[in-house]
Structures are given as C-alpha cells and as structure tokens.
Amino acid sequence: MANISLGAEVYTWFMRESGAAYENQLGHMIEMVEKAGFEGIEPMHFWMGDLTDPIKLADKLAQHNVKLAGIALVCDWNNPEETNDEKRQADDAIEILKKFPGSPLCTVQMPTGRHDLEQRRLNLVANVNAVSRRAQDAGLRCSFHPNSPDTSINRTEEDYAVILNGLDSSVTGWTPDVGHIANGGMDPLTKMKEFSSLINHVHYKDWDGNPEWTLMGEGKIDFLGITQWLVDQDLDGWIICEDEADKAIGDPDGVTLHDGKYCQEQLIPIING
Numbered sequence: 001m002a003n004i005s006l007g008a009e010v011y012t013w014f015m016r017e018s019g020a021a022y023e024n025q026l027g028h029m030i031e032m033v034e035k036a037g038f039e040g041i042e043p044m045h046f047w048m049g050d051l052t053d054p055i056k057l058a059d060k061l062a063q064h065n066v067k068l069a070g071i072a073l074v075c076d077w078n079n080p081e082e083t084n085d086e087k088r089q090a091d092d093a094i095e096i097l098k099k100f101p102g103s104p105l106c107t108v109q110m111p112t113g114r115h116d117l118e119q120r121r122l123n124l125v126a127n128v129n130a131v132s133r134r135a136q137d138a139g140l141r142c143s144f145h146p147n148s149p150d151t152s153i154n155r156t157e158e159d160y161a162v163i164l165n166g167l168d169s170s171v172t173g174w175t176p177d178v179g180h181i182a183n184g185g186m187d188p189l190t191k192m193k194e195f196s197s198l199i200n201h202v203h204y205k206d207w208d209g210n211p212e213w214t215l216m217g218e219g220k221i222d223f224l225g226i227t228q229w230l231v232d233q234d235l236d237g238w239i240i241c242e243d244e245a246d247k248a249i250g251d252p253d254g255v256t257l258h259d260g261k262y263c264q265e266q267l268i269p270i271i272n273g
Helices: 017-022 026-036 052-064 086-096 117-137 155-165 178-182 188-194 223-232 252-272
Strands: 001-011 038-043 073-076 106-109 144-145 202-204 236-241
Touching: 001 026, 001 252, 017 188, 026 038, 026 052, 026 252, 038 236, 073 086, 073 236, 086 106, 106 117, 106 178, 106 252, 117 155, 178 188, 202 252, 223 252, 236 252
Parallel strands: 001 038, 001 236, 073 106, 106 144, 202 236
Antiparallel strands: none
C-alpha cells in the first residue's frame, strides 16, 4: 500500500535574485508551506541560514506542523573523490538529518558544464555512492536527483543510463524529477518505469517546452497519470513540488499557494484512493 506525503522545495524562493531576496528566511518558507497545505518542506543545505541548528529547525517545524521532507545536498562532485569542502558539507547535512529520523538526504550535482563528460559522469557516481554510503551508515535514506540545464551532465537519455545504472542501489535510490526528465527529451513515466526499482523520492515541476517551465497544472506533464502509477507502485515516500515557473521569480509565495491548491484538488484524491 502506498504511503505518499506531499511537500515543497525551497528552490521556488531561491529563483529570486539567486537566493539573495530570501536569504536566511527558511522560517518564512515553512510558514508558507503550512498555508499551502503541504505536509513537508525540503530545504537546500547551503541555504538554511540559522535553521542549520537542528533544535531551532525542529522548533520552527513543530510550530507549523510541517515535517522535514529531506535536505538537498548540492555539490560539484567533479573530481574522482570528494574535496575537503564537499565532504564537510555532506557530513554536516548528515549530522542535521540524524536528528530527523526518516528524512532523506537528497544528493544533487551543481551543473558546471559537459566537458570531459565520460570521466565526470563516473566521478559523479563515485561521489554520490560515497556520500550515500556514509549517510546510510548513519541510519539515513538517500536519493539522487538529476537535473537538466544545458550545463548538466545528468540530463540526456545516455546520461541517465550511465549514472542510474552506476548508482549503488544498496545505499541510494533515485529522485525522478518529472520536469527535468521531460526537459532532457524523455518521457517521464517511461523513464520512471525503466528504473522503477530505484525510486524512493519524487520531484514534480511542470514543463511546456516554451522554453522550459510553467505553473503546475498548466504544462504538458501528466501529473494525474504519474501519481496514479506511483500509488499503484506502493511508493513509500515524498512527492516534492519544486515549481520553477517564471512567476516564482516575482511571487514565490503565490506560486507555492497555487501548487498547494492544485495538489489538494487534483492529487490528494488520487493518493487517498
């Protein structure tokens, strides 16, 4: 039986002035997530501000009845092994998550170009597996999240084949981001079926190809069909809305409320059966 919760990602706020407009305002985002009716929030580790303190974070979440739906660890991972700074960031995120049992560590590579592609894909896999192994040893669940900018090395069908087949499934799963899959030229549900055994966390964003993102429910992604498939697959985990529509640059609060309403009206009935 499926056990699916719905949450929101903070990147919707980060889009404005590359994070400067909402620096150290994770508390505000938690408040908006509650207002939108989401159960959880997924912050990015490097952008948590004062709430990297797990006691402060737990207090703020409890005030608004919001759960920590995971932490996104964003690193370059361009070398065969983690740099000292990358290891420090990963270990810090792991330490925070140890205070929140059940909340996953979501590994994300910062796009830095498609040069030296073959070697750097192998480096990425090695780093993600190493971080995930340490996280699992600490009792955490892990999930790798590909993305699709032109500078990403995990955006095409070939990238997915190399990277997802290279993941150590004993220590990490996969977060299919349906919008990024479409933006990379693939059908989201087809790709999810191909690697279904890896799925333990999911990201939703809408895509219309004009040129990329649009508000949830206004693009070409079949959220209803994908959600029903996840229910049928007995997903035990989070679906995280990470809206990157242009409107979020000026009004991330409004976009989050829009997405919450869409989820309540369209997705919750499917999840609840």
